[in-house]
Amino acid sequence: MSSIVEIQQLRKTFGSIVAVDQVTFTVGQGEVLGFLGPNGAGKSTTMKMITGFLTPTSGTVKVNGFDIQSQPLDAKRCIGYLPEGAPAYSDMTPWTFLLFMGEMRGFRGQDLKRRVSETVQKVNLEGVIDQSIETLSKGFKRRVGLAQAILHDPSVLILDEPTDGLDPNQKHEVRALIKEMAREKAIILSTHILEEVQAVCTRAMIIAKGKVITDGTPAELEAKSRYHNAVVLRFRGPLPEGVPDILHNVSGVKAIEELLDGEAVNGYCVVSEGGQSILSEISECAKNQHWDVAEVSVDRGQLDDVFRSLTMPAQSLT
Amino acid sequence: MGRIGVIFKRELTGYFATPIAAVFIVIFLMLAGTFTFYLGNFFTRGQADLLPFFNFHPWLYLVLIPALAMRLWAEERRGGTIELLFTLPVTLWEAVVGKFLAAWCFTGIALALTFPMWVTVNLLGEPDNGVILAGYIGSFIMAGGFMAIGSCVSAITKNQVIAFVISVVVGLGFVLSGFPMVLEFFSGWTPQFFLELISSFSFLTHFNDISRGVIDFRDIVYFLSLIGFWLFATALILEWKKAE
Ligand SMILES: Nc1ncnc2c1ncn2[C@@H]1O[C@H](COP(=O)(O)OP(=O)(O)OP(=O)(O)O)[C@@H](O)[C@H]1O
Ligand SMILES: [Mg+2]
Numbered sequence: 143m144s145s146i147v148e149i150q151q152l153r154k155t156f157g158s159i160v161a162v163d164q165v166t167f168t169v170g171q172g173e174v175l176g177f178l179g180p181n182g183a184g185k186s187t188t189m190k191m192i193t194g195f196l197t198p199t200s201g202t203v204k205v206n207g208f209d210i211q212s213q214p215l216d217a218k219r220c221i222g223y224l225p226e227g228a229p230a231y232s233d234m235t236p237w238t239f240l241l242f243m244g245e246m247r248g249f250r251g252q253d254l255k256r257r258v259s260e261t262v263q264k265v266n267l268e269g270v271i272d273q274s275i276e277t278l279s280k281g282f283k284r285r286v287g288l289a290q291a292i293l294h295d296p297s298v299l300i301l302d303e304p305t306d307g308l309d310p311n312q313k314h315e316v317r318a319l320i321k322e323m324a325r326e327k328a329i330i331l332s333t334h335i336l337e338e339v340q341a342v343c344t345r346a347m348i349i350a351k352g353k354v355i356t357d358g359t360p361a362e363l364e365a366k367s368r369y370h371n372a373v374v375l376r377f378r379g380p381l382p383e384g385v386p387d388i389l390h391n392v393s394g395v396k397a398i399e400e401l402l403d404g405e406a407v408n409g410y411c412v413v414s415e416g417g418q419s420i421l422s423e424i425s426e427c428a429k430n431q432h433w434d435v436a437e438v439s440v441d442r443g444q445l446d447d448v449f450r451s452l453t454m455p456a457q458s459l460t
Numbered sequence: 461m462g463r464i465g466v467i468f469k470r471e472l473t474g475y476f477a478t479p480i481a482a483v484f485i486v487i488f489l490m491l492a493g494t495f496t497f498y499l500g501n502f503f504t505r506g507q508a509d510l511l512p513f514f515n516f517h518p519w520l521y522l523v524l525i526p527a528l529a530m531r532l533w534a535e536e537r538r539g540g541t542i543e544l545l546f547t548l549p550v551t552l553w554e555a556v557v558g559k560f561l562a563a564w565c566f567t568g569i570a571l572a573l574t575f576p577m578w579v580t581v582n583l584l585g586e587p588d589n590g591v592i593l594a595g596y597i598g599s600f601i602m603a604g605g606f607m608a609i610g611s612c613v614s615a616i617t618k619n620q621v622i623a624f625v626i627s628v629v630v631g632l633g634f635v636l637s638g639f640p641m642v643l644e645f646f647s648g649w650t651p652q653f654f655l656e657l658i659s660s661f662s663f664l665t666h667f668n669d670i671s672r673g674v675i676d677f678r679d680i681v682y683f684l685s686l687i688g689f690w691l692f693a694t695a696l697i698l699e700w701k702k703a704e
Contacts, residue, residue, distance in 0.1 A: 229540030
């Protein structure tokens with residue numbers, strides 16, 4: 143896999159604030175890289191440097207081999223960018239705005255019109271195509287922003303919170319669109335929605351305080367979770383006596399957490415030591431004890447748990 | 461059509477898509493008429509020329525052009541579209557020039573709409589139309605000077621009110637430096653060359669020559685290099701603080 147976006151030692155400071163600190167990574171064709179991180183982590187700032195809007199304090203960005211600083215026009219031609227908040231000229235309509243963006247990208251005449259109409263269909267803008275952008279709802283504005291980003295079929299897509307403000311149906315469609323485009327592009331997106339990472343990203347990067355904390359597939363991230371390979375046990379009918387004590391004695395068990403059904407406890411989550419597989423041990427134990435088990439399942443791990451434990455200072459962890 | 465042209469077209473249609481165009485043109489025409497007929501004694505002078513009309517242009521532009529220019533870059537900043545613009549394959553210079561030309565051209569349209577004034581003098585007498593043409597050219601090119609100043613100031617701040625006030629003050633400096641009152645203040649105790657330097661920077665000095673029908677190459681060069689200078693400054697400022 144050849145890398146399309148190459149980022150080396152990227153750093154950006156605003157006065158005394160270090161917004162992005164020595165970030166290095168590459169993204170290849172077919173990859174969808176998700177930026178995760180708390181507010182102010184430096185996700186948008188990194189994207190602004192990749193797209194050539196901000197000049198890095200130090201470090202380099204290469205897109206398709208073009209350096210964004212020394213060959214900005216060549217690099218920018220390959221990039222489609224949805225900035226945070228999806229800005230657009232509010233006095234225009236989606237139609238005139240997209241025509242303008244297309245013209246700026248060098249398209250003219252029939253080719254331009256065809257491209258714009260196709261893109262409008264892709265992001266479902268037909269209904270508001272002649273309405274002034276100023277009066278569009280947040281979700282439609284976001285779709286206009288998305289449309290201009292993919293208009294020229296760029297090999298690199300940088301999307302800053304692409305599904306923010308979209309309704310569930312639209313979220314689903316935009317994710318499907320991203321997945322569909324992913325094959326021939328390199329895509330970087332930022333999001334606060336963890337399920338989105340699982341749904342569309344082939345790779346996820348958690349950034350906090352300007353630094354990359356982890357970088358891996360969503361599955362690898364889940365494996366870092368305390369709940370990775372934890373076993374969930376739910377009981378039918380009344381809870382047998384002394385279950386936690388018995389489970390504690392099973393090898394590989396680290397902790398037992400109660401699962402609530404409303405007020406009452408109806409099961410336990412058995413956390414495994416170091417993420418090892420303990421399913422067979424637990425089911426063995428349940429059989430020996432003749433427990434009336436309704437459900438036994440294995441947790442893959444929860445991203446939000448990983449996110450919290452990696453981005454929050456240790457003392458505030460419960 | 462190059463990228464400058466694409467930006468130019470978008471900006472110019474932008475003026476007409478909002479009430480800005482109508483408001484600006486109506487006020488420009490009203491003020492131009494009022495000044496000329498009431499303050500300029502257009503009729504009682506008994507002369508068939510447009511001198512009283514052109515004489516007021518520096519003052520009109522001083523207030524009206526900053527009102528137009530203040531949104532040039534401030535608006536891009538406020539709406540975040542500056543981020544779109546500068547992540548497109550376009551150079552800073554193309555964007556600065558495209559936006560400036562559109563704004564300048566728009567003032568040109570407002571100016572052209574004062575043609576009834578020209579018709580009137582031609583009905584009333586036999587003016588020297590060459591002088592009038594020179595007046596129009598001079599006025600237009602001076603408007604470019606004011607606009608370039610406004611463009612630069614608007615690049616500095618996101619706040620349009622501040623942009624307006626600063627542009628008026630800077631513009632006033634360029635107008636007043638040729639004003640007899642100001643020159644008298646300096647004369648006598650400053651060296652002659654300093655006096656000439658101040659007045660050579662004045663819009664009035666250069667514009668007065670042109671509006672009397674004397675199109676001096678140097679006056680044109682003065683305005684054009686002034687425009688070039690302020691646009692260059694605009695680009696520098698944008699490069700320096702476009703993200704703020
Ligand atoms: N123009 C600027 N001037 C000063 N500081 C800035 C500027 N832009 C960003 N910052 C700072 O840089 C840091 C990173 O901001 P950034 O917008 O990249 O965060 P983010 O990860 O995108 O956050 P969010 O999830 O809220 O969008 C923040 O501390 C922010 O205050
Ligand atoms: Mg952000």
